[in-house]
Amino acid sequence: MRRLLLLALAVVAAAALWWRRNPSACPYGQRFWVEAPHPLITRARLREALDPQPGERILEVGPGTGYYALPVARWLAPGGTLELLDLQREMLDHTLQRAAEQDVAGIVATQADATRMPYEDASMDAAYLVLVLGEIPDQDAALRELHRVVRPGGRVVVGELLGDPHWVSPATLRRRAEAAGLRYERRLGTAIGSFTRLARG
Numbered sequence: 001m002r003r004l005l006l007l008a009l010a011v012v013a014a015a016a017l018w019w020r021r022n023p024s025a026c027p028y029g030q031r032f033w034v035e036a037p038h039p040l041i042t043r044a045r046l047r048e049a050l051d052p053q054p055g056e057r058i059l060e061v062g063p064g065t066g067y068y069a070l071p072v073a074r075w076l077a078p079g080g081t082l083e084l085l086d087l088q089r090e091m092l093d094h095t096l097q098r099a100a101e102q103d104v105a106g107i108v109a110t111q112a113d114a115t116r117m118p119y120e121d122a123s124m125d126a127a128y129l130v131l132v133l134g135e136i137p138d139q140d141a142a143l144r145e146l147h148r149v150v151r152p153g154g155r156v157v158v159g160e161l162l163g164d165p166h167w168v169s170p171a172t173l174r175r176r177a178e179a180a181g182l183r184y185e186r187r188l189g190t191a192i193g194s195f196t197r198l199a200r201g
Ligand SMILES: C[S@@+](CC[C@H](N)C(=O)[O-])C[C@H]1O[C@@H](n2cnc3c(N)ncnc32)[C@H](O)[C@@H]1O
Pocket: 024, 025, 026, 034, 035, 038, 061, 062, 063, 064, 065, 066, 067, 068, 085, 086, 087, 088, 091, 112, 113, 114, 115, 129, 130, 131, 132, 135, 136, 137
C-alpha cells in the first residue's frame, strides 16, 4: 500500500514537472480547473490591483471561461471596453455566451497569441492576465507585447497561484517584467497567491 502511494506521488510529481517544462494552453476540455473558485487571487483583489475605471479600454490575456472578464467589463461601464485575447476560440465563445446571458456589454474578443498581439502601440489603458503567463512558451515575448500595447503610465497586473503547474514565482516575474521594460510597483496578496502590479513607464 505504501509503495503504491509513493508510486502515485512520483507519477503526479513527474507529470507536474513535465507540464512545467512543456508550457501549453490549458485545453478547453479541462476548463473545470478555471471554473472553480480562485482562492487568494479573488476578483475583489484584482479590482484593487488593477483599479479599472469607467470608460477605460483594458486588455485581458487568456480569459478562460470569463472568471474575471464579466465583473471587469461591468466595472468599465459606462463607455469602457474589455478586450479579450485568447489562443482558443472556444474559451472566447464561452465567455461571450456567459456575457450575453448576464447582460454584460462592452466586450470585444480576439483569437490570437499573446506573443503577437493584433493591437496598436499604446492602445490600452491597462492589461491583466491571471494563471496565464506560465502557459506561454516565450514569456519574455508576451511581456514585451504587453509593454508595447499599454500606454505610457498604464498598468499591467499579473496573477499567480502556487500549485498551478505553470506557476511563475514572484522573483522570476519581476525579473522578466523589468527586462521587458515594465516597472515593478507592488504585490497584493501572499507568496501563495497574489497579483503583481507593474507600471508601463
Ligand atoms: C489557466 S487558463 C486561465 C483562465 C483565466 N485567466 C482564469 O484565471 O480563470 C489560461 C488561459 O490562457 C490562454 N492562453 C494560454 N496561452 C496563451 C497564449 N500564448 N496566448 C493567448 N492565450 C493563451 C488559454 O487558452 C486559457 O484560456
